[in-house]
Amino acid sequence: MTSEHQSVSIICTVRDEADNIAALIDSMLAQTRAADEIVINDCQSVDETPAIVAAYAARYPQIKLVRGGHNISSGRNNAIRHARGPIIASTDAGLTLDPHWLARIVAPIEAGEADLVGGFFHPTPRSLFALALGETNYRRSSEIDPATFLPFGKSMAFRKEVWEAVGGFPEWASHCEDLLFDLAVERAGFRRVFTPEAVVHFAPRSTLRAFIRQYYFYARGDGRAGLWPKRHALRYAVYLALSGLLGIAISQPHLRALVGALVGLGVAAYTHAPYRRLWPKLRGRPFGERLAALVLVPLIRLAGDTAKMIGYPVGVCERRKRHASAK
Incomplete structure (x- = not known):
């Protein structure tokens, strides 16, 4: 059955x-x-954001400015509560939408094929660092398994009754709220599809410091939500093994060549996909820029992993405190 x-x-x-x-x-x-x-829900802005939205709303009657919430989850829920449509298409600030994004992301719902649709996102870097970051940390849609892909709040659509059925986005979560929503939708038995042609464009973080801060909060959100414990445990295990190998290389000089080869193979495997994505984007750039971008790849990997390994246990502790206070 379709509903057009x-x-x-x-x-x-x-x-x-x-x-x-x-x-x-x-x-x-x-x-x-x-x-x-x-x-558009304004969540406690102190700059000119509400005024800009209000100016648009005065010119375009389909735009509605509402206010409420204390974080992205509660703000998103407040916007949905004020929405009249039975189909919700969700995106985030700091992005731009491909002109065909809305048509493509709601099509499976209107065709009666899905209850939740995940679109995709493409980096639009504004600096050499952002270019290296975008190609290092963000996969191509061809690298995604549609069966396991969980939609992100910046590019998703769903039937409003699905949002109601799972209780909306979890307002206790300051990060990872979209993944928690996806998992709740999955547990409730609703249908989910991946539509990579529904694209939004975003600018990756422009500095290493901003990137580290972003990934720290992502990992802290994982810890607070209890998400991906095996994935995080594997990361600790890999770096622990690396530390052990470096210790062997220091204490056993005759094994340094072997340890160096093993570490080199590991780094090559870990950076192969980013280099494969990045290299074509460097064509025509000066040699110095190409070299700098290539050097940035392992640095970005290391910085991101470090931020995650620091943030995750912080989130785990916060989750335990929250559970203890709820008893």
Whole structure:
């Protein structure tokens, strides 16, 4: 059974996005499939974000500015509560939408093939560091297993009744709220599909410090939510083994060549995919820039892993405290 052209609401929650909110709204208005409604929730901004959104709302009646929430989960829930459409298309601040994004991301729902749809996201770097970061940490859609891909809040669509059935986005979660929502939808038995052609564009972090901070909070969110314990345990095990190998190389000089070869093979395996993605993007750039970008790949890997290994146990401790206080 299909249901064509149901009312669709694009929702987004924002905080202090005055430098980029206009670009996002412009891309919302430029969709080949026009949204019936655009609901933008302001979550305690102290800059000009609400004024910019209000100015758009005065010109375009389909845009609605609402206010509420204390984090991205509660802000997103508040936007959905104010949305009239039975189909919700969710995105985030700091992005721009491909002109075909809305048409493509709601198509499986309108065709009766899915209850939750995951779109994809492409990096649009603004610096050499951001280019290296984008190609190191973000896979191509061809590298994704559609059966296991969990949609991100910046590019997803779902039936509003699905959101209601699972209790919305978990408002205790400051990060990973979209993955927790996905898992709740999965447990409830709803259908999920991956539509890589529904693309949003984002700018990767422009500095190593900003990237480390981002991944620290991601991992802390994993720890608070109890997500991916095996994946995080494997990361600790790998670095523990690496430390052991380095210790052997220091204490056993005759084994240094062997240890060096093993470490080199490990690094090559860990950076192969990023280098494969990055190298074509470096064509035509000066030799110095190409060399700097190649050097950045292992540095980004190491920095990201370190941030995760610090953030995850912090989140685990916070989860235990939250559970203890709830008893």
